[in-house]
Amino acid sequence: MPVAQFNPLAASLFSFLAITSLLLAFVMLGSRWLNNYLYAFAAESWIIAALSAMVGFYGGFPELYLIAVLTALFRGLLLPYLIWRIIQRLGVAREIHEFLEPSSTLVAGAASVIFALIVSYHIGQSLGVTGNVVVLALTVMLAMKLIGFLMLTARHEALSQILGLLVLENGIFLGAQLLVPGMPTLIEIVILFDLLVVVACFGVLVRYLVAHVGSTSSLDLNRLVG
Amino acid sequence: MAGTLLLILLLAPALAALGCLFARTPRSAEISNLLASIVVLAMAIGLTIASAYGPYHYLDDYIVIDMTGAWVILCTAIVYFLASIHSVGYMRLVGEDARLWVFYTLFSGFTLTILVSAVMNNAGLYWIAIELTTLVSTFLVGFERGAESIEAAWKYIIIISAGISLALLGTILFYWCGSFVLGPTYQMTWEILRAAAPRMNPALAALSYLLILVGYGTKVGLAPMHTWLPDAHSESPAPISAMLSGALLNSAMLGIVRYLPIAEAAQNERLARASLIAFGIASLIIGALFIVRQNGIKRLMAYSSVEHMGVVAIGFGFGGTLGVAGALYHMLNHSINKSLMFFGAGNVMRSYGSKEIGKIRGVWTRFPVAGALWLAGAVGITGAPPFALFLSELVILRAGFERGYAWAVYAMAVLLIVIFVGFLNHFRNMYFEAGGASDAAPLAMSHWCVAPMWLALTPLVVFGLWWPDALWHHFLAAAQALGATP
Numbered sequence: 001m002p003v004a005q006f007n008p009l010a011a012s013l014f015s016f017l018a019i020t021s022l023l024l025a026f027v028m029l030g031s032r033w034l035n036n037y038l039y040a041f042a043a044e045s046w047i048i049a050a051l052s053a054m055v056g057f058y059g060g061f062p063e064l065y066l067i068a069v070l071t072a073l074f075r076g077l078l079l080p081y082l083i084w085r086i087i088q089r090l091g092v093a094r095e096i097h098e099f100l101e102p103s104s105t106l107v108a109g110a111a112s113v114i115f116a117l118i119v120s121y122h123i124g125q126s127l128g129v130t131g132n133v134v135v136l137a138l139t140v141m142l143a144m145k146l147i148g149f150l151m152l153t154a155r156h157e158a159l160s161q162i163l164g165l166l167v168l169e170n171g172i173f174l175g176a177q178l179l180v181p182g183m184p185t186l187i188e189i190v191i192l193f194d195l196l197v198v199v200a201c202f203g204v205l206v207r208y209l210v211a212h213v214g215s216t217s218s219l220d221l222n223r224l225v226g
Numbered sequence: 227m228a229g230t231l232l233l234i235l236l237l238a239p240a241l242a243a244l245g246c247l248f249a250r251t252p253r254s255a256e257i258s259n260l261l262a263s264i265v266v267l268a269m270a271i272g273l274t275i276a277s278a279y280g281p282y283h284y285l286d287d288y289i290v291i292d293m294t295g296a297w298v299i300l301c302t303a304i305v306y307f308l309a310s311i312h313s314v315g316y317m318r319l320v321g322e323d324a325r326l327w328v329f330y331t332l333f334s335g336f337t338l339t340i341l342v343s344a345v346m347n348n349a350g351l352y353w354i355a356i357e358l359t360t361l362v363s364t365f366l367v368g369f370e371r372g373a374e375s376i377e378a379a380w381k382y383i384i385i386i387s388a389g390i391s392l393a394l395l396g397t398i399l400f401y402w403c404g405s406f407v408l409g410p411t412y413q414m415t416w417e418i419l420r421a422a423a424p425r426m427n428p429a430l431a432a433l434s435y436l437l438i439l440v441g442y443g444t445k446v447g448l449a450p451m452h453t454w455l456p457d458a459h460s461e462s463p464a465p466i467s468a469m470l471s472g473a474l475l476n477s478a479m480l481g482i483v484r485y486l487p488i489a490e491a492a493q494n495e496r497l498a499r500a501s502l503i504a505f506g507i508a509s510l511i512i513g514a515l516f517i518v519r520q521n522g523i524k525r526l527m528a529y530s531s532v533e534h535m536g537v538v539a540i541g542f543g544f545g546g547t548l549g550v551a552g553a554l555y556h557m558l559n560h561s562i563n564k565s566l567m568f569f570g571a572g573n574v575m576r577s578y579g580s581k582e583i584g585k586i587r588g589v590w591t592r593f594p595v596a597g598a599l600w601l602a603g604a605v606g607i608t609g610a611p612p613f614a615l616f617l618s619e620l621v622i623l624r625a626g627f628e629r630g631y632a633w634a635v636y637a638m639a640v641l642l643i644v645i646f647v648g649f650l651n652h653f654r655n656m657y658f659e660a661g662g663a664s665d666a667a668p669l670a671m672s673h674w675c676v677a678p679m680w681l682a683l684t685p686l687v688v689f690g691l692w693w694p695d696a697l698w699h700h701f702l703a704a705a706q707a708l709g710a711t712p
Contacts, residue, residue: 061410119433122429123429123430123433126427126428126429126430127406127427127429127430141395145391145392145395148388148391149388152384152388158380161384164388165384165387165388165391168388168391169391169394172391172394172395172398175395175398176398179398179399179402180398180401180402180405180410181410182405182409182410182411182412183350183398183401183411184350184411184413184414187348187350187351187354187414190350190351190354191350191354191394194354194357194358197358197361198357198361198387201361201364201365201383202383204365205364205368205376205379205380205383208368208371208376208379209376209380212371212372212373212376213373213376213377214373218380221377221380221381223373223374223377224374224377224378224381224456224457224460224461226456226516226519226520226521226522226525
């Protein structure tokens with residue numbers, strides 16, 4: 001178990017980065033402007049890239065440098081650019097009909113972090129892991145998962161849903177860097193590419209939504225029921 | 227030998243997709259896709275036979291041909307073959323000749339991704355293959371470009387992506403489980419995971435397995451994660467509905483089936499089986515409720531898919547040789563029978579120009595031949611003898627008694643009877659009830675549309691009356707390879 005052996009400086013750096021990315025997820029929850037979502041997502045991706053590089057450095061996994069560069073390029077630059085283009089094309093700047101106000105969403109997000117912490121704490125205990133980083137990584141991973149789902153359900157704009165999915169993925173990727181740094185590089189690279197294809201597909205679909213449904217709000221997707 | 231078969235199996239749809247992409251004429255696309263489907267079917271039969279002498283490993287263990295995987299390939303190949311014939315007739319009715327090459331490119335590409343997912347030996351790559359099936363099929367679901375089809379496509383990709391991200395989390399947590407046993411870097415193949423499972427932490431393995439089950443269960447269409455399924459199945463062109471139902475759902479079920487023995491070996495046998503059975507029963511309940519009060523003809527078929535995937539899940543959940551054999555057999559029978567049902571539904575829908583059951587009346591008098599085939603299929607899909615689904619459902623019920631899940635067997639039996647009555651009541655209305663339909667004579671059906679219905683019904687009757695010995699031995703061997711004991 002490599003994470004347990006990190007020195008205190010490395011452990012606190014990892015914790016700092018993990019918590020920052022969790023906070024950025026809360027920025028998304030607390031805002032209703034699509035541009036803010038985008039910036040928070042891009043920043044989160046850069047933090048994950050930094051985290052990959054640091055785990056590579058302190059844990060002795062040189063292949064993680066490659067992952068860090070690719071993460072920064074794909075998640076930090078290319079994906080935000082693609083999403084920015086979608087935003088430009090849509091001409092929608094903010095969420096209009098929220099199912100939950102940003103303030104209530106923040107409370108729900110906080111509750112999900114507590115839930116994630118309880119689950120991770122129990123798992124950590126049963127594993128006999130004393131290192132706080134492991135429990136923290138698991139907490140952040142599960143919490144970002146729940147926050148992503150919260151965004152998917154509480155927001156209606158097509159773009160918020162895409163970003164919600166990306167938050168889900170970011171959470172997994174961030175946790176994976178800390179929990180399983182030795183995961184085969186091939187898999188991680190393929191997952192990165194896969195994400196690009198996913199966003200490209202979403203871009204095409206959003207265009208169809210505009211052309212054929214005339215709206216990008218999921219509130220208007222109500223023809224198919226029963 | 228098996229390697230060559232697999233290579234041809236994968237090359238055929240790949241070449242067909244490329245051919246459609248470059249030729250861009252509707253007729254040549256039809257032909258290349260049809261040829262590919264014939265090749266795929268021949269290779270799949272060969273692979274299924276060859277797999278009994280396997281398993282075979284290729285490319286550094288990234289690819290495996292085992293009996294369960296080959297069986298999913300066979301189901302896919304049969305549906306692909308039938309759907310390719312049907313799509314020739316059906317897609318000409320849709321009137322999108324100019325974009326037909328796009329359809330066939332995506333169609334053969336979609337098949338390719340399903341076939342690839344079935345031979346992936348690495349849990350991470352399997353996840354990616356399943357993700358790819360979603361991306362390609364999204365555009366097939368939305369192919370008709372109406373507001374409804376785009377809505378269905380959007381819901382499909384969002385719900386599946388969210389669900390499958392849970393499966394990714396489960397995959398990573400399983401890798402983490404294994405890293406305590408095997409060290410930080412190892413190949414995450416099914417065999418290695420299963421060998422390491424007894425020394426995994428049970429609590430973490432349980433969490434990972436549940437995430438996997440919910441994640442891939444979304445793709446399988448198990449209730450309550452099934453909500454994308456009726457939309458996607460009802461809005462896509464009929465041959466694609468058949469592919470989604472008969473091929474795609476099985477390929478995702480394969481993932482659950484492969485994780486099940488790992489979770490079991492990690493001291494989670496009761497939890498792993500009971501949760502799978504619970505999802506199966508939930509699917510049956512949802513299927514029963516929505517089948518009884520259904521207005522859309524293709525949505526009716528879609529909820530029947532939810533039901534049958536529930537039955538397959540219950541079969542694998544019961545386990546033992548009987549349970550696995552029944553579930554594998556049920557997969558095949560459901561694939562063939564549901565293709566027949568979707569072809570019939572598509573034909574009738576096009577002829578009457580409506581998706582509503584209430585507007586389809588007098589099928590019997592207007593389409594004596596196709597109508598009879600469709601009705602026979604309807605009797606078959608509800609699990610009545612003498613059709614094949616009756617046999618496989620019976621085997622699964624027996625497995626339940628043998629493995630001590632009597633409560634699940636009773637629940638399943640009651641729900642199947644409700645579905646039988648509800649499903650066939652709709653058919654009684656469509657066939658024998660007067661009025662409701664417009665006076666305009668419905669359009670005729672082409673031979674391309676009716677021929678695959680014949681091709682599907684024949685094996686259903688044959689397998690319903692006679693279960694070949696060789697097939698039974700094949701299932702037993704497959705069950706043993708999955709670690710099942712009698």
